[in-house]
Amino acid sequence: MATQNRRDFIKTAVAIGAGAGILTGTMPSRITAKEVKTPSPARKGVLVDTTLCIGCRLCEYACKEEHNIPAGNLNSYEDRSVFDHLRRPDETALTVVNEYKNYGQGENITDVKIQCMHCDHPACVSACIVGAMTKQENGAVIWDTDKCIGCRYCMVACPFQVPAFEYQKALDPHIMKCDFCYDRQQKGKLPACVDACPVEALTFGNRVDLVEEAHRRIKAKPDKYFNHVYGEYEVGGTSWLYLASEDLSKKALPKLGTEPAPGVTESIQHGLFAYFVPPVALYALLGGIMWLTKSNKEEEEI
Amino acid sequence: MRQYTEPAPVKIKYFTPGVIVVCLVALNGFFFLMGRFIFGLGAVTNLNNQYPWGLWIGIDVAAGVALAAGGFTTAALGHIFHKDKYEEITRPALLTAMLGYTFVAFGVFTDIGRWYYIWHPLIFWNHTSPLFEVGICVMTYLTVLYIEFLPIVTKKFIGHVNLPGVLSKLNRTVDKLLRALDRGLDKTMFIFIIAGVVLSCLHQSSLGTLMVIAGSKMHPLWETPVLPLLFLLSAIAVGFPMVIMESITASHSFGLKPEKETLSGLANFIGPLLGIYLAFKIGDMAIRNTFRYLTEFNLQSVMFTIEIVVGFIVPFRMFMSKAIRESITGMYIASLLVIFGVFLNRFNNFIVAYKPPYILKQYFPSFGEVSVTLGFIAMEILLYRLFVKYFPIISQPKTGVTPSAKFEIKGATK
Ligand code: SF4
Ligand code: SF4
Ligand code: SF4
Numbered sequence: 001m002a003t004q005n006r007r008d009f010i011k012t013a014v015a016i017g018a019g020a021g022i023l024t025g026t027m028p029s030r031i032t033a034k035e036v037k038t039p040s041p042a043r044k045g046v047l048v049d050t051t052l053c054i055g056c057r058l059c060e061y062a063c064k065e066e067h068n069i070p071a072g073n074l075n076s077y078e079d080r081s082v083f084d085h086l087r088r089p090d091e092t093a094l095t096v097v098n099e100y101k102n103y104g105q106g107e108n109i110t111d112v113k114i115q116c117m118h119c120d121h122p123a124c125v126s127a128c129i130v131g132a133m134t135k136q137e138n139g140a141v142i143w144d145t146d147k148c149i150g151c152r153y154c155m156v157a158c159p160f161q162v163p164a165f166e167y168q169k170a171l172d173p174h175i176m177k178c179d180f181c182y183d184r185q186q187k188g189k190l191p192a193c194v195d196a197c198p199v200e201a202l203t204f205g206n207r208v209d210l211v212e213e214a215h216r217r218i219k220a221k222p223d224k225y226f227n228h229v230y231g232e233y234e235v236g237g238t239s240w241l242y243l244a245s246e247d248l249s250k251k252a253l254p255k256l257g258t259e260p261a262p263g264v265t266e267s268i269q270h271g272l273f274a275y276f277v278p279p280v281a282l283y284a285l286l287g288g289i290m291w292l293t294k295s296n297k298e299e300e301e302i
Numbered sequence: 303m304r305q306y307t308e309p310a311p312v313k314i315k316y317f318t319p320g321v322i323v324v325c326l327v328a329l330n331g332f333f334f335l336m337g338r339f340i341f342g343l344g345a346v347t348n349l350n351n352q353y354p355w356g357l358w359i360g361i362d363v364a365a366g367v368a369l370a371a372g373g374f375t376t377a378a379l380g381h382i383f384h385k386d387k388y389e390e391i392t393r394p395a396l397l398t399a400m401l402g403y404t405f406v407a408f409g410v411f412t413d414i415g416r417w418y419y420i421w422h423p424l425i426f427w428n429h430t431s432p433l434f435e436v437g438i439c440v441m442t443y444l445t446v447l448y449i450e451f452l453p454i455v456t457k458k459f460i461g462h463v464n465l466p467g468v469l470s471k472l473n474r475t476v477d478k479l480l481r482a483l484d485r486g487l488d489k490t491m492f493i494f495i496i497a498g499v500v501l502s503c504l505h506q507s508s509l510g511t512l513m514v515i516a517g518s519k520m521h522p523l524w525e526t527p528v529l530p531l532l533f534l535l536s537a538i539a540v541g542f543p544m545v546i547m548e549s550i551t552a553s554h555s556f557g558l559k560p561e562k563e564t565l566s567g568l569a570n571f572i573g574p575l576l577g578i579y580l581a582f583k584i585g586d587m588a589i590r591n592t593f594r595y596l597t598e599f600n601l602q603s604v605m606f607t608i609e610i611v612v613g614f615i616v617p618f619r620m621f622m623s624k625a626i627r628e629s630i631t632g633m634y635i636a637s638l639l640v641i642f643g644v645f646l647n648r649f650n651n652f653i654v655a656y657k658p659p660y661i662l663k664q665y666f667p668s669f670g671e672v673s674v675t676l677g678f679i680a681m682e683i684l685l686y687r688l689f690v691k692y693f694p695i696i697s698q699p700k701t702g703v704t705p706s707a708k709f710e711i712k713g714a715t716k
Contacts, residue, residue, distance in 0.1 A: 156355055167350070
């Protein structure tokens with residue numbers, strides 16, 4: 001009986017080994033095929049020059065209109081008391097402008113528009129359990145309603161604290177965040193907010209050109225600008241870039257390092273699951289121990 | 303000693319005043335659960351856009367998984383390392399793990415906003431996501447636990463199949479099927495047992511990876527890239543304390559004598575296991591120089607101090623003492639402390655340590671959230687009681703006629 005069992009064990013172990021071999025053999029092609037590590041050089045971006053922004057919030061209005069979110073009366077946007085409190089993008093507004101008094105050196109008032117940054121290495125895309133967040137060729141990070149399970153891990157992962165969730169809906173709640181007006185861009189149109197801005201505080205273009213443009217502006221007026229392009233290197237770079245008269249990471253935007261947010265996690269995941277070798281090795285090890293301790297015991301019993 | 307005990311259904315009256323209270327707690331939870339599904343997450347929870355994860359993920363899922371670690375740790379000890387004297391505790395541990403993980407799955411189902419898509423991870427894979435890995439491993443492990451439990455069920459019905467009415471014609475066929483199933487499981491059970499341990503190691507550690515990506519929002523007292531290792535080590539350390547706590551509680555409430563020798567044996571492992579965890583945790587803090595955050599006085603530093611002192615260092619010292627390992631009360635208290643420590647650790651990691659840069663509204667669990675969490679725990683207790691009443695789970699002194707049940711999960715040892 002015991003030998004019978006042992007033979008079974010060996011047979012099964014061999015079968016498992018073979019199965020694992022096939023699995024590992026097929027894995028690499030799948031993994032490399034899916035991974036788009038370097039973002040497209042042709043990706044678009046927007047340069048937000050907060051020194052030009054007048055806090056008219058027409059971008060907020062345009063964004064809502066574009067995304068079928070109740071936008072309210074256009075006149076109501078003249079009410080500047082909304083600036084009394086800090087606001088964040090949420091399920092009712094994909095972008096918001098916050099106003100800071102005494103933020104800059106020379107000027108008194110700084111208005112900062114906030115929306116998804118469309119990271120070059122987006123944490124939300126890396127984290128999403130089902131791959132409902134995807135980074136597109138033009139740089140836009142968009143959400144897929146047919147996949148999302150509503151786990152809200154993207155919200156936990158996003159270093160800019162951007163995605164919002166429709167908690168009030170029992171059925172079909174959405175993750176709401178700026179989609180870089182992906183549909184409009186496909187039709188060759190500007191993002192709605194950029195289109196609506198009356199003072200050209202928002203500049204749309206190729207990200208590479210925008211980085212150059214930003215540095216050109218700083219060089220031309222070194223007194224006016226704080227010498228840092230927010231988003232050029234933050235968490236590995238973002239599609240949206242910011243210029244300001246003061247360090248934005250003091251308050252208006254989070255202070256972040258230059259390492260891509262998903263980096264550590266992805267190396268852990270990769271280390272643990274490199275082609276399934278570690279789990280299979282653990283399996284084999286435990287199987288070996290099980291077999292050895294059993295035969296030891298049998299010997300004792302004889 | 304061992305030869306004279308054998309798993310058997312415990313003869314108890316199901317409803318006692320205590321059980322009725324538990325029923326009420328379960329009912330209250332069920333009520334809010336319905337509210338969540340009918341009116342949405344916003345109606346029952348205090349979750350918001352700054353705090354997307356709250357009590358249900360922190361307790362029902364993360365702490366639930368950790369505290370169900372008794373299943374794989376005892377399976378490894380009893381079936382893989384073949385420490386036979388511990389076999390009698392593998393069954394109750396298996397039952398709690400099975401119930402525990404079932405409710406983890408319910409917890410996930412309740413928490414995700416688009417619950418009708420819960421099956422999506424099976425077809426849409428994102429291999430960079432630790433959550434995907436946790437999800438798949440938990441699903442697979444739950445299946446493995448059901449398979450491991452199956453022989454206990456088939457054993458009960460083999461030879462006793464008695465379907466009502468017309469179906470009674472099928473009695474013999476069903477009986478045959480059960481026997482075939484039992485034989486098949488008998489031969490292959492070791493595959494599932496090893497798989498269970500591997501899957502547990504994987505998802506216990508990946509649960510720790512979950513918060514790594516939120517690094518910039520996490521308090522440095524908890525945040526570290528070695529979180530997966532710390533999660534695995536603490537899960538292993540809490541496995542035996544859970545078994546000891548359950549075993550003593552069950553003996554007490556079913557009027558049996560606790561198996562002191564076996565439990566003391568288990569307790570011998572706990573001190574070193576806690577020591578290993580503490581060594582890594584404190585070592586990591588020293589390397590990353592995070593002790594300095596303890597000099598600040600805030601919610602995080604207080605919670606951290608409680609967690610590490612009350613939940614890890616004190617029970618570590620207790621389990622290192624022989625006198626405590628030999629006393630039922632001593633083991634019980636020390637085990638409760640470890641359970642508290644790991645529970646608080648998961649709660650802290652997922653809720654207290656999470657500090658988004660822009661907070662418009664603080665999160666504090668709502669009455670509904672607490673009700674659902676307590677309700678799930680109550681339902682688990684009720685099911686546990688039901689199972690031990692009708693199935694041979696708990697080892698008891700042999701008395702007269704006993705069914706041909708065995709100690710081991712069949713096939714694991716023979
Ligand atoms: S800002 Fe947040 S939501 Fe937007 S791409 Fe980056 S990680 Fe994703
Ligand atoms: S909430 Fe949706 S989009 Fe966000 S991580 Fe979960 S499945 Fe992905
Ligand atoms: S790019 Fe489109 S979605 Fe994003 S803030 Fe502007 S208008 Fe809104």
